[in-house]
Amino acid sequence: MGKFYDEEMETLPADKLRALQSERLVKQVKRVWDNVPYYRKKMEAKGVTPDDIKGIEDLHKLPFMTKDDLRDAYPYGLLACDRKDVVRIHSTSGTTGKRVVAFYTQNDIDLWDNCCARALTAAGADEGDIVQVSYGYGLFTGGMGLHGGSTKLGCMTVPISSGNTERQIQFMTDLEASILCCTPSYAAYLAESINEQGMRDKIKLKAGIFGAEAWTEEMRADIEKKLGIKAYDIYGLTELSGPGVAYECEAQKGMHINEDHFIAEIINPKTQEVIPDNEKGELVFTSLTKEAFPLLRYRTKDLCVLNREKCSCGRTFVRMHKPMGRSDDMLIIRGVNVFPSQIETVLLKEGMPPNYQIIVDRVNNTDTFDINVEMTEDMFSDRMSKISEKEGHLMAALKTMLGIQAKVHLVAPKTIERSEGKAVRVIDKRKLY
Amino acid sequence: MAVKQISVFIENRVGGLAEVTDALGSANINIRALSISETSDFGILRLIVDDVNKAAKVMREGGFICQVTDVLAVAGEDKPGSIAKIISALTKGNVDMEYAYAFFAKNEDLAYMIVRVDDEEMDRAVRYLKDNGIQVVDEEDVMNL
Ligand SMILES: [Zn+2]
Numbered sequence: 001m002g003k004f005y006d007e008e009m010e011t012l013p014a015d016k017l018r019a020l021q022s023e024r025l026v027k028q029v030k031r032v033w034d035n036v037p038y039y040r041k042k043m044e045a046k047g048v049t050p051d052d053i054k055g056i057e058d059l060h061k062l063p064f065m066t067k068d069d070l071r072d073a074y075p076y077g078l079l080a081c082d083r084k085d086v087v088r089i090h091s092t093s094g095t096t097g098k099r100v101v102a103f104y105t106q107n108d109i110d111l112w113d114n115c116c117a118r119a120l121t122a123a124g125a126d127e128g129d130i131v132q133v134s135y136g137y138g139l140f141t142g143g144m145g146l147h148g149g150s151t152k153l154g155c156m157t158v159p160i161s162s163g164n165t166e167r168q169i170q171f172m173t174d175l176e177a178s179i180l181c182c183t184p185s186y187a188a189y190l191a192e193s194i195n196e197q198g199m200r201d202k203i204k205l206k207a208g209i210f211g212a213e214a215w216t217e218e219m220r221a222d223i224e225k226k227l228g229i230k231a232y233d234i235y236g237l238t239e240l241s242g243p244g245v246a247y248e249c250e251a252q253k254g255m256h257i258n259e260d261h262f263i264a265e266i267i268n269p270k271t272q273e274v275i276p277d278n279e280k281g282e283l284v285f286t287s288l289t290k291e292a293f294p295l296l297r298y299r300t301k302d303l304c305v306l307n308r309e310k311c312s313c314g315r316t317f318v319r320m321h322k323p324m325g326r327s328d329d330m331l332i333i334r335g336v337n338v339f340p341s342q343i344e345t346v347l348l349k350e351g352m353p354p355n356y357q358i359i360v361d362r363v364n365n366t367d368t369f370d371i372n373v374e375m376t377e378d379m380f381s382d383r384m385s386k387i388s389e390k391e392g393h394l395m396a397a398l399k400t401m402l403g404i405q406a407k408v409h410l411v412a413p414k415t416i417e418r419s420e421g422k423a424v425r426v427i428d429k430r431k432l433y
Numbered sequence: 434m435a436v437k438q439i440s441v442f443i444e445n446r447v448g449g450l451a452e453v454t455d456a457l458g459s460a461n462i463n464i465r466a467l468s469i470s471e472t473s474d475f476g477i478l479r480l481i482v483d484d485v486n487k488a489a490k491v492m493r494e495g496g497f498i499c500q501v502t503d504v505l506a507v508a509g510e511d512k513p514g515s516i517a518k519i520i521s522a523l524t525k526g527n528v529d530m531e532y533a534y535a536f537f538a539k540n541e542d543l544a545y546m547i548v549r550v551d552d553e554e555m556d557r558a559v560r561y562l563k564d565n566g567i568q569v570v571d572e573e574d575v576m577n578l
Contacts, residue, residue: 375442375475380498382440382479382549383531384470409474412444413498 005121005153006114009260010315017316021263022055024288029053029062032294035080038073039296059263059286060274065298067100070239075101081292091139092238093336093403100238103292109148111289112241115258116149119247122256122313123207123232125179127154132172134182134190135212136162140335141242142212146181149244155179162186165193169203176204183335184215184223184231188365191226205229211236211243213332214323214432220252233322239295240287246320251312254319261289264318265297266306269327277306282327283320301328331426333360334367336404340425343371346397352376357416358406361429369406371398374413435503435555436572437485438547441478442498445471453478453497460491465575466547468534479534481506481547483576504549505558506575508568511537511544519546519567526561528554545570 004010012020030050032039043049046063053061070078079086085105092100104112125131131150135142143161150157160171162182168190171177180187187210194200205227211234223231235255236243245262246255257264266281267274275281283304286296302323311319331338344354355374360367379390387410395408417424443449450469457464457480466481482488485501492499509515516535523530531549538545550558559569 375498377498377500380440380442380500382438382477382500382502384472384477385531387477410442411474412442412449414496415444 003121003124003126004315005118010118010256010317012260012316014316017259018056020260021288022057024260025056025059025263025286026050026053028286028288028294029296032080032296036078038069038077042069056263059265059297062286062297064272064284065295067098067301070100071098078293078295079103080290080294081105086292089139090141090144090238090242093140098337098339098342102238102241104241105291108241108290108292111261112145112244113148113152115241115244115247115261116145117153118149118258119209119232119234119244120146120149120153120155120179122247122249122315123179123209124230124250125150125153125155125207129153129155129179130158130175130177131155131179131181132158132160132168132175132177134160134162134168134180134186135243136335141236141238142181142183145236145242145244146209150179150181165190169194169197169199172205173199173202178204178206180205180208180227180229182208182210183212184210184219185213185362185365185367187223187227187231188219191223192365195226200226200228203227207232209234209243209247213335214430216432235320235323237285237298237300239293239298239300240285241290245285249311249313249315253311254307254321256311256313256315256317256319259317262287264306264320266304267299269299269301269303277308277318280305280324283323301326301330303327329426331358331360331428333369334404336402338369338402338404342401343398346394346401347373350394350397351378352394355413355416355423357423357425357427359427359429367430369404370409371406372409372411372416374416375410376413379410436481436506436547436570436575438502438504438549439480439482439485439488439492440500440502441480441492443469443476443478445473445475449476450478452495453492456491456495456497457482457488460487462488462491466534466536466545468532468547470532479532479547481536481575502549503552503555504547505555505562506570507546507548507562508543508570509546511542515544516546518565519548519562522562522565522567523548523550523558525565526557528558528561543568545575 033050042063048061086103087106088104133146137143207230209232220231232248234243235246246257248255263286265284269282283300283302285298287294303325305321307319347354357372359370441453463483468479469476533548535546
């Protein structure tokens with residue numbers, strides 16, 4: 001048995017946990033009904049009132065929430081507290097309509113910090129540790145989330161943020177950082193740089209917490225070997241708080257969901273019916289304790305399996321498998337959410353037919369993002385400068401829409417691969433799932 | 434005074450160019466001059482042919498992307514310095530040259546050059562060339578080469 005940050009909660013027997021979830025759910029439903037007209041309308045449309053929700057067994061009666069709801073209610077439509085009680089916001093990247101803006105009261109921040117402190121403890125950290133937080137700080141939840149957890153736990157926290165690899169390695173060696181928090185691709189990149197520079201003997205890392213993007217067991221083995229550490233996964237969504245919704249323990253066999261704060265369900269994404277544990281489906285979360293931005297039955301679109309088997313670490317929280325794909329077509333490229341439909345929108349706006357193909361790969365631990373676009377008579381010219389001008393214009397419009405740079409390649413008409421008459425829009429060579 | 438040129442989009446892959454020239458050859462179209470400019474992804478094939486309208490039709494029917502534009506064809510003596518003379522005349526006249534390529538006709542003492550200038554600059558360019566004693570050739574002349 002390992003160490004716990006909050007032993008009582010993390011090892012709460014199943015019946016007590018269920019009772020706690022029921023009590024919190026009833027309160028939360030009442031809260032959103034009273035404070036959020038958007039929720040009230042959605043519940044009324046489904047013929048549900050707070051009186052119908054007497055416990056967790058009634059959860060299925062509540063309507064689902066999706067990213068569309070967040071867009072419709074943007075920016076303040078889902079705020080469930082007074083604006084003056086909000087102390088912070090976080091946001092995902094992407095343009096309006098795809099971007100998520102979430103609100104936090106001080107209590108929300110405290111509970112989120114607790115969740116991250118649990119994750120750090122499960123990875124072997126305590127107040128004697130030096131935690132290098134190499135996630136980006138700012139609107140992104142990664143940096144400030146782990147920073148909050150590390151500070152709460154009493155660790156020496158190094159808020160170095162992402163980038164500047166030389167400085168990362170220098171701080172890591174000089175300060176003798178023992179825990180590294182960043183994206184798995186950046187961890188792999190750092191591991192490579194450290195080995196190339198022959199610094200492997202100089203680092204004192206013992207563990208790393210790596211999340212915010214998909215990674216494989218092979219990647220874990222590689223990072224663990226190159227850095228001589230244990231590498232732990234962590235899961236979260238800005239919609240729910242950020243990293244720390246679920247975290248891995250020493251068993252490294254799935255991530256324990258902080259069930260005192262979140263109820264997890266798995267549904268069939270087509271029929272929207274709840275399906276049993278150990279079957280693959282879409283992960284749905286209900287936040288039980290969030291004050292500012294509580295989401296009920298939020299569809300993550302992440303495909304996943306829940307496992308209620310007893311874990312060797314002693315935690316009773318259900319474990320979720322690493323996400324195994326998406327039930328929508330969203331891609332995460334260099335940490336940014338990309339929907340193919342956004343590319344279609346740009347092409348149509350630029351007066352081009354929406355014939356495109358996205359090719360994503362991972363080279364030297366960095367995602368590459370290429371878009372093939374079929375050349376048209378309108379875009380074509382005998383003058384290279386005119387084509388370059390239009391190509392540059394298209395790339396700028398794509399950057400504005402997507403938030404990251406894609407490399408555009410002009411290809412001959414009708415050359416984009418079609419399978420059964422349908423164009424193949426995405427080729428993801430990263431094999432992340 | 435302009436000559437019609439056909440430009441065709443070709444992908445940078447083995448056989449990309451041959452597909453175009455084969456299609457034109459099968460349609461009995463004679464290529465008088467040719468140049469290619471390319472990036473890492475694609476190329477622009479520029480051609481002077483004996484029947485530009487037919488060539489454009491053949492290209493479009495074959496699913497190629499093409500465009501017909503006006504270019505200047507100028508002639509100089511087939512000896513050192515004659516191309517330099519053409520270019521310096523255009524430079525002196527501040528005529529922006531987007532691209533140029535040379536070609537040679539059989540049994541002639543003249544060297545020819547295709548020059549692409551801005552459509553609005555065309556008349557001015559012709560004037561400068563003529564003022565500098567350079568022969569500008571018209572469509573018919575080129576076809577008869
Ligand atoms: Zn465990």
